[in-house]
Amino acid sequence: MLGVAHTVGRVVKACLGFVLALSPVVAVAQGYPNKPIRVIVPASAGGITDVIGRAMAQRLSEVLGQSVVVENKAGANGIIGMEALAKAAPDGYTIGVGYSATLSINPGLYSKLPYDVAKDYAPITAAISLPLILISHPSFPAKNLSELIALGRSQPGKYSYGTAGVGATGHLSMELFKTLTGVDFTHVPYKGNAPAYADLLAGQVQLMFGDVPSALTYMKAGRIHAFAITTQQRSPLAPDVPTVREAGLSGFESNIVFGFIAPAGVPKDIIQRLNTEMVKILREPAFAQRFAAQAVEMVPTTPEGYAELIRTETAKWARVIKASGAKAD
Numbered sequence: 174m175l176g177v178a179h180t181v182g183r184v185v186k187a188c189l190g191f192v193l194a195l196s197p198v199v200a201v202a203q204g205y206p207n208k209p210i211r212v213i214v215p216a217s218a219g220g221i222t223d224v225i226g227r228a229m230a231q232r233l234s235e236v237l238g239q240s241v242v243v244e245n246k247a248g249a250n251g252i253i254g255m256e257a258l259a260k261a262a263p264d265g266y267t268i269g270v271g272y273s274a275t276l277s278i279n280p281g282l283y284s285k286l287p288y289d290v291a292k293d294y295a296p297i298t299a300a301i302s303l304p305l306i307l308i309s310h311p312s313f314p315a316k317n318l319s320e321l322i323a324l325g326r327s328q329p330g331k332y333s334y335g336t337a338g339v340g341a342t343g344h345l346s347m348e349l350f351k352t353l354t355g356v357d358f359t360h361v362p363y364k365g366n367a368p369a370y371a372d373l374l375a376g377q378v379q380l381m382f383g384d385v386p387s388a389l390t391y392m393k394a395g396r397i398h399a400f401a402i403t404t405q406q407r408s409p410l411a412p413d414v415p416t417v418r419e420a421g422l423s424g425f426e427s428n429i430v431f432g433f434i435a436p437a438g439v440p441k442d443i444i445q446r447l448n449t450e451m452v453k454i455l456r457e458p459a460f461a462q463r464f465a466a467q468a469v470e471m472v473p474t475t476p477e478g479y480a481e482l483i484r485t486e487t488a489k490w491a492r493v494i495k496a497s498g499a500k501a502d
Contacts, residue, residue, distance in 0.1 A: 205265055205443050209240040213261070213269035215254025217247040221467060225300055225431050226270040228463055232454045250340070250501065251275035252286065259293035263438030268297065268447065272431040273342060277486035281494040282340040282501045290487065295439050296479035298451050299432040301469040305346055305382045306414065307400040308392075313379045318400050318420035325356025333359040334380035335369035340501045343369075343382040345490060346403075346427040348497040350382075353425055373397065382427070385410065385468040403427050408468045430472065430486070432479050448476055 212230045216222035227243050234241040246254035255275050261267035276290050288294075307318075313332070315321040325332070336344040339362050347358065361378050363369040370387060372378050374396055383397075389410055391397040401420040402408055417425045433451060435444060452473040454460055461471050474482065 206237055206239045211267045212243045213254050213258045214245050215251035218245050222270055236450050256287040259288040261436045263436040265439050265443035268435045271434040273429045276483050278490045281491040284502050293437050294434045295437050295444055296476050297433040297447050299430055299472045299474045299479045301431050302472045303429040303469050304403045306385050306388045306402045308383050308388050308397045309380050310376045311398050322354045329357030330359050333361045333378045335361050335373055335378040337366045338362045340499050342429050345493050346382040349493045410468045444476055
């Protein structure tokens with residue numbers, strides 16, 4: 174009996190020790206947030222990554238009753254900011270903006286990264302999906318997607334497409350398009366979208382996967398032609414432009430998805446609290462209206478849903494990168 178009592182006593186002590194060890198975590202989760210929250214944006218001020226980060230920070234501050242500040246850490250295709258986020262304390266007071274390049278493209282594009290997407294981050298929610306639009310110089314002989322594909326197959330390498338650089342979403346989107354259709358266009362990388370657009374408008378390159386806001390400006394002026402948009406439904410900003418699927422190509426998915434992530438190890442209760450509040454914000458009509466000019470779609474998810482999306486996108490882009498031979502090292 175004494176032996177049993179001694180064993181029970183040890184179990185009780187062990188359980189009490191576990192509860193005491195756990196109690197600070199529970200207290201942190203229940204009292205969250207009780208100080209300012211930092212949002213790391215791995216990009217310069219002014220771009221869409223910064224815009225979504227600041228818009229969410231503003232509304233979170235109002236909803237949570239705490240200051241939410243944005244810190245821009247641009248450079249190296251988002252790597253600098255992502256590394257800073259990975260090294261931040263996992264207490265829920267530092268979160269960050271993740272997007273397709275940093276989470277799903279960089280792992281296949283770089284042989285070495287200072288962060289591991291699967292191990293270093295806790296997804297909170299996907300936020301917005303930014304579509305691309307396949308465009309050409311008006312003099313390009315093809316006027317619809319079927320004609321474009323036929324031309325790209327019959328005259329391999331004759332026509333070129335411009336991008337913001339090796340590994341940019343526009344580059345990999347065209348490589349995916351080439352893989353699915355068997356066309357062959359020559360890649361001309363630039364240092365950013367602006368010079369790529371300049372040469373497209375001048376007819377130095379013939380094709381490009383562009384962003385919708387810039388493309389719309391030139392479309393209205395009759396300076397470019399649009400073949401298809403990568404949204405699931407036609408965009409009200411360009412109702413005459415068919416989706417890629419409507420234009421006859423199935424299986425092509427190439428949108429830039431932005432979302433929110435935290436360092437790995439943040440208590441699940443805090444991740445769930447952030448997810449709940451962010452999803453509510455993303456579903457607010459007034460919040461969505463801020464992004465109407467970019468033709469974005471709001472795509473809120475559960476933390477698990479965002480994690481699965483990242484895994485799926487990473488596998489897809491890894492195949493495209495391997496097939497194209499693209500490397501950024």
